[in-house]
Amino acid sequence: MEGLRAYGLIAGMWVRSGMTYRASFVFTVFGNLLVTGLDFVGILLMFSQVDSLGGWTLPEIALLYALSVTSFGIADLLLGSMDVLGARMRDGSFDILLVRPVPVLAQVGADRFAVRRLGRITQGAVVLGWALVAVDVDWSAVKVLLVPVMVVSGAAIFSAVFVAGAAFQIFAQDAAEVQNAFTYGGTTLLQYPPSVFGKDLVRGVTFMLPLAFVNWVPAAYVLDRPYPIGLPGWAAFASPLVAVGCCALAGLAWRTGLRSYRSTGS
Amino acid sequence: MDDAFIELDGVEKVFDVRKKTGFLKRERHQVRAVDSISFTVARGEMVGYIGPNGAGKSTTIKMLTGILTPSGGRLRVAGIDPSRERTRLAHRIGVVFGQRTTLWWDLPLIDSYKLMHRMYRIPDARYRENLDRLTELLDLGELLDVPVRQLSLGQRMRGDIAAALLHDPEVLYLDEPTIGLDVVSKTKVRDFLRQLNTERSTTVLLTTHDLQDIEQLCSRVMVIDHGRLVYDGPLTGLHEAGESERTLVVDLERELPPIEAPPPARVVRVEGPRQWLAFPASASAAELVARIAARYPLVDLSVREPDIEAVIARMYEERAGRALS
């Protein structure tokens, strides 16, 4: 994989660049752990007042939270710099990436790579460990297998959202924040049970922007919870398929975007 | 077919532009940044590509490197269609953007070269050899361990040129390679490029605002304006096409009517006590100054050399004149 190799090379350069400001480095690794953990603190605060939310218990919601955060964390680690893409296009430095002999997507993904992004994954993984132990589930082989499948497919689905967002930025360079609504908004949404939300919203994130396959649909199967809208039984195992579809579409959008890239003025 | 290393045939680039015409109203119209350009560049040629700002220079270079996809026409570099096979082409070209560095800001210069070594998969021996040669020619020896952010503009430009050449590209594109550099750095860069072109017969295509770059380096010049190729030939021909003029800027003691200068010198602009006179580049400035000083109260004066913009502007004037007569 030429792309992965290039990704590693560039990420390495950024890590070494980051090390030149050592104090900030330590600060931000720790800070990132805290920032990304605030959502879970919010959930804990809620559960200091109630025993269940939308009919789901704390360990169950913790499982949703952990799956959402871990898979988002992986995507964010790999492609989290997509929001600087707009700035790169405005100042013209995006051109430089286009004259190098390695895939642009790998270069954009590795751009501003920072070790601190491990904070989110670490925090998600810790909660995941606790939730898997605490949750009241009759574990079968299929259910056990479904956990890593969720994390990997979820990461792929979120990656597709990042890439699609990047493609969107080629057309609307100043609107990078729209992407946040789908990335950060998406991971926040999935931290809460689907039963909390309106049916139209659930339908939207199941069929239109299929974020529900990151955790909601398969986790509902693992936890023996009814899904708010009717889905066939096999849907719980469809996450990898959905992920492949999302990545293909995102890749297509990215290619189209690159071909219509206009560069800066002069 | 070495005759046509770079080949353009009726290449176009059209941009859709949306202009705001009211609070929410927008008008769409099309801008032809490059309008049916055709030329070929042979292997080993060194060509100046010039024109006023917004003429389509950068757009052409960006299509040649695969950054932009042409809207029409046929484009080949080393037989490759740049926008279709951008990464394959990247191994065979080198690009230097005058105002943007490709070097790693916080890391020592050598680290950026090590990245190029691995990213371009340059064989170890060849990398060593090229690095040694470029370090020597571009005088980079003492800079290799210095973080790029501490380099001067001239040092960084040399560093960038070396980075673009480590993988032995067959063609080098330079976008304003001497912009903002001091005289010594300019000379170093030009000497190096001449040597690169003669010894390794690397094809060089450069855009510049500096007429001296062209005079000292390029046997062939292409002028582009409003997206069209308006001149393609030797620099001497360009001088004939529009004989260049120098400008004498005169500060008088007080505001006066335009100076009555001996033709063909003439006043082109008056601003308070300051007046601008245009005169042929071949004529003597000293004589003109003496004649003015004899009749007018001079405070200060300076002579401006012709620049490319002026040459091109003159070229147009002459053309328009010829069309009228």
Next chain:
Amino acid sequence: MGSARLYLAVAVGGFRRYASYRAATAAGVFTNTVFGLILVYTYLALWEERPGLGGYDQAQAVTYVWLGQCLYATLAIQGGGAEKDLMERIRTGEIAVDLYRPVDLQLWWLAGDVGRAAFQMLGRGVVPFVFGSLFFTMALPTEITPWLAFAVTLLLAAVVSFAIRYLAALSVFWLMDGTGVSQVLMITGVFFSGMVLPLNAFPDGLGDAVQVLPWAAQIQVPADVLMGERDPLGAFAFQAAWAVALLAAGRLLQSVATRRVVVQGG
């Protein structure tokens, strides 16, 4: 009078500067609306489970959510206002130029930040709030007095918010890099302002503690005043006390810091 006009001009400049980022503003409106939607549903579920939590009914909880989205950028809850520019000026040493201007440094930056807040409120805050009021039942007063009192609390909130961030920015005189401090600002701002959960819904002991911190002046106090849950005069006094205390602390730190600059600058 002359100096009042100067600071007004600075404020207008701050307003104009942010008004020029049109696409970014539109993107921000979209993102705030999406986040508002997610939060509304989770809060509705929480208040369904615990009616009357924190003294709010469901309509009040919904109002709180949309108010939070409205004030998020306005009060730079996660940072990103004047303090970001100030940090950069300190880091690059350009601050020395500011010190020689015949103006009050703190007031200068305050004016600019209030101008920014005014734009963020109008350009970015109002739309999500109106959206919320159209699609959800909110607890909004019908008389004019609570709205006027609310307007006063907003102005005071903007000053408190600025004073906190100004203090943080000055720390860069000693730290030389603002990344870590910005992260602390973000964590404290999001958590203690009540973006994670309204402060009155916090568990008892913690709830009492966070209600007296300056961050409570930012969203909780204006929300309570708007919905008639808090006596306006007491609220003004609370906000004003923090504003004065923090601005005074800022002045003190500023004089220590600038003496340092003068010594260093030599």
